[in-house]
Amino acid sequence: MKSVFVYCEVENKKVAEISQELLSAGKRLAVKLGCPLEAMAFGTDLNGIEEQITPYGVDRIHLADDASLSPYRTLPHTALAKEILKKEAPQIVLFGATSVGRDLAPRLASALNCGLTADCTILDIGDHFVKKEKKEYKNLLYAIRPAFGGSIMANIINWDMHPQMATVREGVMKKEIFDKDYTAEVVKIDVDKIVTEDDLVVKILDRHIEESDVNLKEAPIIVAGGYGVGSKEGFDLLVELAGLLGGEVGGSRAAVDAGYIDHDRQIGQTGTTVRPKLYIAAGISGAVQHTAGMHDASMIISVNNDPDAPMNKLADYVIIGDLNEVIPKMIKYYKKNAK
Amino acid sequence: MRPLKIIVMAKQVPDTRNVGTDAMKPDGTVNRGKLPAIFNPDDLHALELALNIKDRVPGTTVTILTMGPQRAADIVREGYYRGADDGIMISDRRFGGADTLATSYTIAQAIKKMAPYDLILGGRQAIDGDTAQVGPQSADKLKIPQVTYVEEIVEINEDEIIAKRRLEKGVETVSSPFPCLMTVHGSSPECRSRIAKKVMQYKYARTNTELGSKNTDVALLDLHKKRPYLTIPEWGVEDIDADPDKIGLAGSPTKVKSVESIVLTANETKILSDSDADVEGMIKELIENHTIG
Known part of the structure; x- marks a missing residue:
């Protein structure tokens, strides 16, 4: 039967944020296709977990509850998902682009001999x-993602080897309750x-799981x-400005790769997706990998000594200059003018 | 502890991390041909992990396996320079246009030919696609367990290998029996430098195709006759018994329907200087419209 499937990650009896976002994205696709939305959740002591899943408009939930299934391990989860997907033969399957999803989805794609597109930023039907x-x-499924260092957006399709599978980063898709009284059929595996x-x-x-205190x-x-900040110490200025404005500090991939800032603060296609009311980009050239x-x-402010930086085209304010001079001035004049 | 046979999967990639202005076209898109070809960073971490195990377990051998066009032979040479014992190159026009599924099939076919082996290592992901898919897909095709995002090998004994994995929100220590496939995280130690002696020993290592070019020096051909280890084995479709329907474009379920160059659009951009007046003016506007403050 034609359907859209979402693999739900469960940690401590809670359906992960990314999985809730994917259920919403999956529902939008299912509505366009006029087909059911189905979910898979594997773990331990999952009693009542369906209540967290159905409000997103899920029609069927495949539950596997066993002591061996939590914490996540590749092989048992692959075996279960493979069996279910072979039997149900859905058209589309979605996974989070997380430590779990990026471990499971490729192994499963190989086992099912089907296509998989990583880190999509747009999902559509066409x-x-x-x-x-x-x-x-x-x-x-149109699985659309920035490619090649973010210089292009590629629309990836797969018409002959089904299902069509895709992974999506957390924060990319909007989470919305479809109907809080929705009901689903629960299939126990x-x-x-x-x-x-x-x-x-x-x-x-x-196993040590740390709840990150970073909430970008x-x-x-x-x-x-970005890379233009030039050093780890250079980020101290950004931390000061962010603290003053009640914000958080983030970095581009180049800044993370250079070791200027921790990877859990990376913003972009392979980091976190953010929608703040103000984004100050200091020394960030603006590769699509980041701007995605x-x-x-x-509102976006770009501080850059390169007048031609792509980021400037996206910005509402562009300040051409050395960020080491501009950021202190922003701090100074904020302190002077804020009530 | 018995010696291990380790295979390191390594890829040559265009350096997409620092796209310089010389690689930018006037329309703001990237000119791929202008980007330098480099050893994929995570794969260098995998090579280091392999060499580290070789240091710990005497008699262990490290074979570097790459797939790509002829210039990817640089990856095998670089592996030799840093301490790999052997190198193999998978290269055939018919492998071109492969997505991750067709690539993993091709690599798995080559690895099957290299059996028996104990450990397959590769970088977590390659910077030209960031998919992190080929490792787990290859492990599935080889029907061996996978351990992804490895940061450190904690212990190796006769029956199992114990590794620390770096997850998004923490760390996990796992044990796996041999043989298994591991993908290595960029948070693991950096790769050691080239060893001068090895550079001297292997700088004339070439594939037969490289030797076959018209300009090849006769002395170089003689050297390869005297020292056969300098000839890098080159495997094509027939060498690895690959099914033509499972390689290249034909074996790739995912196809690119269209690409769009990114053109960033301005709403209404205010261009300011770094003068005190301009910066203070902007801050005042932001406070007035309640964006900040």
């Missing part, structure tokens, strides 16, 4: 005419029939630095 076959394929001893050979000996997604103001994660900011 047609494609295959010249060689002189045939029009209707209602395919017989884990023992599917997961074998061979699937359990990798053992987790120790919710920050109303973000001061972000911040272009929805309500």
Whole structure:
């Protein structure tokens, strides 16, 4: 049966934020296709978990509940998902581009011999005419992502080897309750029939999950630095400005790669997607890899000594100059004028 | 502890991290041909992890495996310079246009030919696509366990290898039996430098295709006759028994329907100087319209 599937990540009996976002994205696709939305959730003690899933408009939930399924391990989760997807033969399957999703989805794509597109920023439905076959394929998934260092947006399709699978980063898709009274059919999976001893050979000996204190997604103001900041110390100025304005500090991938700032503060396609009311980009040239994660900011200020930096074209204010002089001036005049 | 046979998967990639102005076209898009070809950064971390195991377990061998056009032979040479024992290059026009599924099939076919092996290592992801898919897909095709995002090898014994994984929100220590495939995270140690002696020893390493070019020096051909280890094995479709329907464009389910160059659009941009008056003016506007303050 034609359907859209979402793999739901569960940690501590809670459906992950990214999975809730994907359920909403999946529902939008399912509505366009006029087909059901289905979810898979695997873990331990999942009693009642469906209540967190159905309000997103999910019609069927495939639940696998077993002591061996939490924390996540590649092989048992792959075995279960493979079995379900082979049986149900959905058209589209979505995964979070997380530590879990990026481990599971490719292995599964290989096992199902199907296509997988990573880190999509737009999902849509559309047609494609295959010249060689002189045939029009209707209602395919358009998996759209920045490619090649973010210089282009590529629309990736897959018309002959189904399902069509995609991963999406957290924060890219908008989460919205479809109907709080929605009801779903719950299908319980017989884990023992599917997961074998061979699937359990990798053992987790120790595990530390740290709740990050960085919350870029919710920050109303973000001061972000790029490679142009030049050093770890250079970021101190940005931290000072962000603190003053009640915002958070972020960085471009180049700044993270150079070790100027921690990777959990990376903004962009392979980092966090943000929608603050003010985004101050200091020394960020503006590769699409970065702008894909911040272009929805309500207001953008670009501080750059290069008048031709692509970021300037996106900005509401452009200050041409050395950020080491401009940022202190912003601090000074904010202190002087703020009530 | 018995010696291990390690294979390191490494890719040559265009350096997309620091796109200089010389690689930018006037319309603001990137000229791919102008970007330098480099050893994929995460793959260098994988090479270091392999060499580190070789230091710890005497007799261990490290073979570098790359796939790409002829110039990717640089990856094998670079591997030799840093301490790899062997190198193999998968190269054939018919492999071109492969997505991650067709690539993993091709690599898995080559690895099957290299069996038996204990450990396959590769970088977490390559910077030209950032997909992180080829590692897990290859592990599936080889029917061996995978351990992704490895930061450190904690312990190796006869039966298993214990590794620390770097997750988004924490760390996890896992054990896996041999053989297994691991992808290595960029937070693991940087790769050691080239070893001068090895550079001397391998600087004339070439593939047969490279040797076959018209301008090849006769002395170089003689050297390769005397020292066969300098000839880098080159595997094509037939060498790895690849099914033509599963490689290249034909074996790739994902196709690019269209690409759009990114053109950033301005709403109404105010261009300011770094003068005190301009900066103070802007700050005042932002306070007045309640963006800040």
